[in-house]
Amino acid sequence: MADFxxxxxxxxxxxxxxxxxxxxxxxxxPIEPGGPTELEAAATPNMDLLAREGSLGLAIPIGHGxxxxxxxxxxxxFGYDPLTYEIGRGVLESFGxxxxxxxxxxxxxxxxxxxxxxxxxxxxxxxxxxxxxGEELCRLLSAIELPGVETEIKAVKEYRFALILRGAGLDxxxxxxxxxxxxxxxxxxxxxxxxxxxxxxxxxxxxxEARSILAGHHPANGFTLRxxxxxxxxxxxxxxxxxxxxCVAVYPMYRGLSQLVGMDVLATDPHDGxxxxxxxxxxxxxxxxxxxVHIKYIDSRGEDGDFAGKIQVIEQVDDALxxxxxxxxxxxxxxxxHSTPAKMRSHSWHPVPTLLWAPATHRPDGGRAYGETECxxxxxxxxxxxxxxxxxxxxxxxxxxxGA
Amino acid sequence: MADFxxxxxxxxxxxxxxxxxxxxxxxxxPIEPGGPTELEAAATPNMDLLAREGSLGLAIPIGHGxxxxxxxxxxxxFGYDPLTYEIGRGVLESFGxxxxxxxxxxxxxxxxxxxxxxxxxxxxxxxxxxxxxGEELCRLLSAIELPGVETEIKAVKEYRFALILRGAGLDxxxxxxxxxxxxxxxxxxxxxxxxxxxxxxxxxxxxxEARSILAGHHPANGFTLRxxxxxxxxxxxxxxxxxxxxCVAVYPMYRGLSQLVGMDVLATDPHDGxxxxxxxxxxxxxxxxxxxVHIKYIDSRGEDGDFAGKIQVIEQVDDALxxxxxxxxxxxxxxxxHSTPAKMRSHSWHPVPTLLWAPATHRPDGGRAYGETECxxxxxxxxxxxxxxxxxxxxxxxxxxxGA
Numbered sequence: 001m002a003d004f005x006x007x008x009x010x011x012x013x014x015x016x017x018x019x020x021x022x023x024x025x026x027x028x029x030p031i032e033p034g035g036p037t038e039l040e041a042a043a044t045p046n047m048d049l050l051a052r053e054g055s056l057g058l059a060i061p062i063g064h065g066x067x068x069x070x071x072x073x074x075x076x077x078f079g080y081d082p083l084t085y086e087i088g089r090g091v092l093e094s095f096g097x098x099x100x101x102x103x104x105x106x107x108x109x110x111x112x113x114x115x116x117x118x119x120x121x122x123x124x125x126x127x128x129x130x131x132x133x134g135e136e137l138c139r140l141l142s143a144i145e146l147p148g149v150e151t152e153i154k155a156v157k158e159y160r161f162a163l164i165l166r167g168a169g170l171d172x173x174x175x176x177x178x179x180x181x182x183x184x185x186x187x188x189x190x191x192x193x194x195x196x197x198x199x200x201x202x203x204x205x206x207x208x209e210a211r212s213i214l215a216g217h218h219p220a221n222g223f224t225l226r227x228x229x230x231x232x233x234x235x236x237x238x239x240x241x242x243x244x245x246x247c248v249a250v251y252p253m254y255r256g257l258s259q260l261v262g263m264d265v266l267a268t269d270p271h272d273g274x275x276x277x278x279x280x281x282x283x284x285x286x287x288x289x290x291x292x293v294h295i296k297y298i299d300s301r302g303e304d305g306d307f308a309g310k311i312q313v314i315e316q317v318d319d320a321l322x323x324x325x326x327x328x329x330x331x332x333x334x335x336x337x338h339s340t341p342a343k344m345r346s347h348s349w350h351p352v353p354t355l356l357w358a359p360a361t362h363r364p365d366g367g368r369a370y371g372e373t374e375c376x377x378x379x380x381x382x383x384x385x386x387x388x389x390x391x392x393x394x395x396x397x398x399x400x401x402x403g404a
Numbered sequence: 405m406a407d408f409x410x411x412x413x414x415x416x417x418x419x420x421x422x423x424x425x426x427x428x429x430x431x432x433x434p435i436e437p438g439g440p441t442e443l444e445a446a447a448t449p450n451m452d453l454l455a456r457e458g459s460l461g462l463a464i465p466i467g468h469g470x471x472x473x474x475x476x477x478x479x480x481x482f483g484y485d486p487l488t489y490e491i492g493r494g495v496l497e498s499f500g501x502x503x504x505x506x507x508x509x510x511x512x513x514x515x516x517x518x519x520x521x522x523x524x525x526x527x528x529x530x531x532x533x534x535x536x537x538g539e540e541l542c543r544l545l546s547a548i549e550l551p552g553v554e555t556e557i558k559a560v561k562e563y564r565f566a567l568i569l570r571g572a573g574l575d576x577x578x579x580x581x582x583x584x585x586x587x588x589x590x591x592x593x594x595x596x597x598x599x600x601x602x603x604x605x606x607x608x609x610x611x612x613e614a615r616s617i618l619a620g621h622h623p624a625n626g627f628t629l630r631x632x633x634x635x636x637x638x639x640x641x642x643x644x645x646x647x648x649x650x651c652v653a654v655y656p657m658y659r660g661l662s663q664l665v666g667m668d669v670l671a672t673d674p675h676d677g678x679x680x681x682x683x684x685x686x687x688x689x690x691x692x693x694x695x696x697v698h699i700k701y702i703d704s705r706g707e708d709g710d711f712a713g714k715i716q717v718i719e720q721v722d723d724a725l726x727x728x729x730x731x732x733x734x735x736x737x738x739x740x741x742h743s744t745p746a747k748m749r750s751h752s753w754h755p756v757p758t759l760l761w762a763p764a765t766h767r768p769d770g771g772r773a774y775g776e777t778e779c780x781x782x783x784x785x786x787x788x789x790x791x792x793x794x795x796x797x798x799x800x801x802x803x804x805x806x807g808a
Contacts, residue, residue, distance in 0.1 A: 003467065006487070010470070053437055361745075363433055363441075363754050365780055379755075379776070381786035383468060390469030394753045401751060402466055403473035403486065404496045404631075 004240050006402070007079070007390065011242040015398035016330025016360075018243075018290045019281065020388070022077060023317060024070075025299030027339025027352045027372065031307055038302070038310040038342060039353060040371035044318040046325070047334060047355065047370040054357035056367040057380020059388060061338050067349045073337035074257050078292075079241075079389030080234060087260065088172070088229015094162045095256025097154055101164060103231040106172040106199060110153075110161040112137065112214075115222035119185045124178070126159045126220040134161060137220055144209045146202050163225065165203070170230075171196035174203060178224035186224045236262030237290065241393060244287070248280045249294035258292055275320035285327050290392075293324075299347075302340030310342050331358040331395045333388060334370065351382055358395035408644050410806070411483070411794065415646040419802030420734025420764075422647075422694045423685065424792070426481060427721060428474070429703030431743025431756045431776065435711055442706070442714040442746060443757060444775035448722040450729070451738060451759065451774040458761035460771040461784020463792065465742050471753045477741035478661050482696075483645075483793030484638060491664065492576070492633020498566045499660025501558050505568060507635040510576040510603060514557075514565040516541065516618075519626035523589045528582070530563045530624040538565060541624055548613045550606050567629065569607070574634075575600035578607060582628035590628045640666030641694065645797060648691070652684045653698035662696055679724035689731050694796075697728075703751075706744030714746050735762040735799045737792060738774065755786055762799035 028038035035041075061068045061076050062083070071092045072082030090107035094100075101107045112134060114123035134155040141153050149167030156162060173192040179185070189207055191200040203225070214221050237245040239262070247258030247265045250272050255265045266280050274295055281291050295317055301309035324332070334357075339350040353375040356362060365379035380391070393399045432442040439445075465472045465480045466487070475496045476486030494511035498504075505511045516538065518527035538559040546557050553571030560566060577596040583589070593611055595604040607629070618625050641649040643666075651662030651669045654676050659669045670684050678699055685695050699721055705713035728736070738761075743754040757779040760766055769783035784795075797803045 003487070006467070006470065359437075361433065361748065361752070361754075363776060364437065366777055377781065379462075379780045381462070381755075381780075383786075387468035390467065391753075392469075394469035394471065399469060399471065399753075401471045401473050403476035403490065404493050 004235055007240050007393075010399045010402060011240070011393060012398050012400055013242045015289070015393075016396035017285075018331040018392045018396050019293060019324065019329040019333070020077065020291070020392065021293045021295070021324070021332065021334045022074075023295050023298050023314065023334065023336045025302045025338060025340025025347065026314070026336035027341070027348070027350050028302065028310065029341035029343045029350070031343055037372050038307055039314060040369070040373065042311040042314040042318070044314060044370060046318045046321040048368070050332065050334070050357040051355055051367045051370040051374065053359065053364060054355060054362040055365055055380050056370070056375040056378025057354050057356070058351035058375050058378070058382045059335055059354045059385040060351050060382060061385045065349050067347050068338050069347070070253060070337060071257060073385075074254065076385040077335065077337055077388060078261050079386050080261065081386055085232060085234055087232055087257075089227025090162065090229040091231065092253065093156060093160070093227065094164055096251075096253040097156055097162060098252040099152060099154060099162060099164055100256075101231050102166070103233055104166070104168070104170060106165045106170045106228055106230055108163045108225040108229075109227045110163050111178065111224050112159040112161070112220035113186070113222045113224055114219040115185075119222075121179065121182045121184060121186065121222065123219060124182060124224070128158050129220050131155060131157055133220065134158060137214065137217060140213050141210050144206055144213070146206055149202060151206065159220065165199070170199045172199070172228045172230040174200055174228040176224070176226035176228075177207070178226045186222060189225075231260060234260050238262055241290075241389065242398070243290040245290040245292065246284050246288040247292045247294070248277050249292070249296075250277070251294070251296050254294045254296075263292060264288070273320070274317045275323055278320055278323040281324060282327055298336070299340045302342050303345055305342050305345040307342040330360065331356070331392050333392055335388065352385070354380060354388070356380060356391060356395065361395050408639055411644050411797070414803045414806060415644070415797060416802050416804055417646045419693070419797070420800035421689075422735040422796045422800050423697060423728065423733040423737070424481065424695070424796065425697045425699070425728070425736065425738045426478075427699050427702050427718065427738065427740045429706045429742060429744025429751065430718070430740035431745070431752070431754050432706065432714065433745035433747045433754065435747055441776050442711055443718060444773070444777065446715040446718040446722070448718060448774060450722045450725040452772070454736070454738070454761040455759055455771045455774040455778065457763065457768060458759060458766040459769055459784050460774070460779045460782025461758050461760070462755035462779050462782070462786045463739055463758045463789040464755050464786060465789045469753050471751050472742050473751070474657060474741060475661060477789075478658065480789035481739065481741055481792060482665050483790050484665070485790055489636060489638055491636055491661075493631025494566065494633040495635065496657065497560060497564070497631065498568055500657040501560055501566060502656035503556060503558060503566060503568055504660070505635050506570070507637055508570070508572070508574060510569045510574045510632055510634055512567045512629040512633075513631045514567050515582065515628050516563040516565070516624035517590070517626045517628055518623040519589075523626075525583065525586045525588060525590065525626065527623060528586060528628070532562050533624050535559060535561050537624065538562060541618065541621060544617050545614050548610055548617070550610055553606060555610065563624065569603070574603045576603070576632045576634040578604055578632040580628070580630035580632075581611070582630045590626060593629075635664060638664050642666055645694075645793065646802070647694040649694040649696065650688050650692040651696045651698070652681050653696070653700075654681070655698070655700050658698045658700075667696060668692070677724070678721040679727055682724055682727040685728060686731055702740075703744045706746050707749055709746050709749040711746040734764065734801075735760070735796050737796055739789075739792065756789070758784060758792070760784060760795060760799065765799050
């Protein structure tokens with residue numbers, strides 16, 4: 001992993017500009033034996049030119065065989081060992097719907113569920129109620145008042161919601177109330193350490209009131225809470241890497257993650273395509289040293305099992321790329337947070353094709369195109385994703401020599 | 405890194421002979437896109453033949469993106485994790501000018517500086533006085549006598565010098581007196597732990613006297629001291645690897661480093677070229693199991709930005725190589741401590757092309773030449789430089805099986 005002790009010791013405040021372009025879920029698999037992956041099938045003349053000039057390799061997000069969620073996969077790209085720095089589910093879920101979670105707040109992920117007359121769970125997902133029903137219930141629950149803290153509750157999708165408590169003296173060390181099986185009652189709210197007893201009291205009070213409110217709303221007449229968590233107080237890009245960093249991302253989750261590591265989030269429109277996102281980078285170009293640019297829909301098409309659709313989004317990025325290259329970044333990294341093969345319709349553990357282009361210092365490796373098979377032969381080799389940040393800093397001339 | 409616990413457990417006292425030929429700074433970069441690196445441009449028929457027979461790979465000295473100094477880079481080649489075993493600047497600087505530093509000694513790197521009438525630093529490098537002036541001042545300062553300890557002071561280059569204290573009860577845990585900025589006075593000599601109080605008193609006394617001596621010598625009327633350190637008492641080759649090891653190196657720095665790990669330093673002449681150095685190996689052949697052979701001028705030409713000059717020294721080594729091969733080493737490793745691309749005129753973080761030739765056991769990989777691009781495809785892969793020693797021992801038949 002990026003050794004933060006070493007980074008803090010070696011990072012310089014000046015140097016070149018770095019762009020990390022993350023094609024969410026870009027890695028893939030051939031559909032037919034002998035066929036190309038999504039990335040290999042896509043017509044990407046601009047990326048292929050960069051590949052011929054620069055260095056290729058394969059990034060391992062977490063470890064061999066480990067399929068990452070979006071949170072840990074991005075932490076790894078940012079240089080944070082995802083096994084050391086874990087972000088709670090409550091925080092991630094809140095970010096995903098645009099709710100801020102500060103270091104003093106406590107967030108939880110909630111599920112509406114169905115209870116029988118004895119209070120035992122009969123369906124952990126409340127019959128997958130429509131999102132509109134979830135929104136209606138959240139509106140009702142938002143009327144609950146607690147002494148000394150504010151609460152915010154917001155529907156996510158179908159039976160899912162996020163609950164946030166904001167106030168002094170909160171502590172997120174609470175146990176999940178989800179028993180993970182039907183036939184049992186939701187578990188009581190329980191503090192995992194003495195300091196969290198007050199927070200447990202508050203959540204218990206909230207839960208009691210919520211139960212009364214929901215009583216008549218079968219199949220969503222109950223709920224469970226899990227992933228109690230807070231802003232994990234991660235080291236910040238300015239401190240660790242001496243970088244003024246900006247995030248350009250359309251989805252709230254990635255904007256939230258980048259805030260956790262101290263990036264400024266640049267304004268975007270939910271309908272921004274790759275070209276628009278690159279325009280956002282251009283608008284902020286003079287104010288930052290580092291840009292994290294996130295392209296979501298490659299992963300989405302992969303999750304849909306839509307091989308052709310995934311190719312299409314990759315090609316959109318390639319079409320727009322000259323807009324980014326016009327800014328003359330000193331270091332451009334094109335990678336993904338993980339693989340999402342359309343063939344699997346899900347995230348996967350396969351190493352992620354990665355391109356490093358830094359004309360002053362990259363070591364060309366004879367790669368002919370940006371794709372999985374070429375990346376296997378690349379001069380970056382197979383490496384932990386957490387090593388991308390040290391590499392980026394080195395190529396930007398932002399690291400001092402280690403030792404004399 | 406080489407796991408010393410494992411090495412101590414598995415190393416055998418008998419086996420084949422190993423030569424580690426270190427081409428300082430051998431890794432490079434193309435000057436023109438699509439062009440060769442220095443090593444690839446050099447005509448190296450002998451090394452290329454070894455490459456076709458043996459195994460290739462790329463060594464990472466410290467970590468991805470980390471540019472090493474010569475000290476840590478060599479420790480890595482010797483199998484010592486450079487993040488665990490750090491050698492102080494005072495010791496390295498002393499080695500560089502041929503001064504010995506034993507475990508009981510304390511060495512510091514000194515800088516002459518310019519002080520104004522209030523004793524504040526106006527130039528941290530004393531206007532880069534000529535080396536002759538530095539030598540003159542060091543002669544004056546060598547007259548200072550301290551109770552119970554000997555002092556040795558020697559000019560390095562321009563404004564730099566090394567100071568060594570030798571005597572009983574010394575402790576190197578002193579803080580730097582260099583404030584690192586102009587406009588401040590040199591910091592007082594300070595012990596970093598109680599055991600170093602006596603040493604701090606001695607250095608303070610030395611500093612007071614030195615200030616009076618230098619008073620009339622503006623722009624070199626002051627000085628700072630840093631990198632107080634001692635022989636770090638590293639594990640020795642004989643204990644860790646069961647090897648009788650010898651060093652053949654022209655530059656004092658590398659001779660000093662090899663002594664720290666318990667190598668015998670063979671006599672050399674400052675004007676020895678590669679062929680002469682291989683003759684030194686031949687002369688010691690029967691007395692040792694392991695030879696570290698260091699070729700300096702490849703790095704020097706790289707630091708000069710002299711692409712053609714770097715090629716020339718590489719070709720000299722190749723020309724002389726038959727003299728080494730005549731000795732029939734069981735294992736020959738050709739590598740570098742780090743890369744020094746002429747394009748960058750400095751050390752760099754790029755992985756180091758490495759050749760392992762051990763006819764009894766190497767696994768050929770179809771490599772056609774000893775060069776960066778071929779090494780990317782090599783059977784050694786990309787590996788931490790600290791793993792070279794276990795590989796060398798294994799190929800020399802010097803490691804027992806692990807477990808039954």
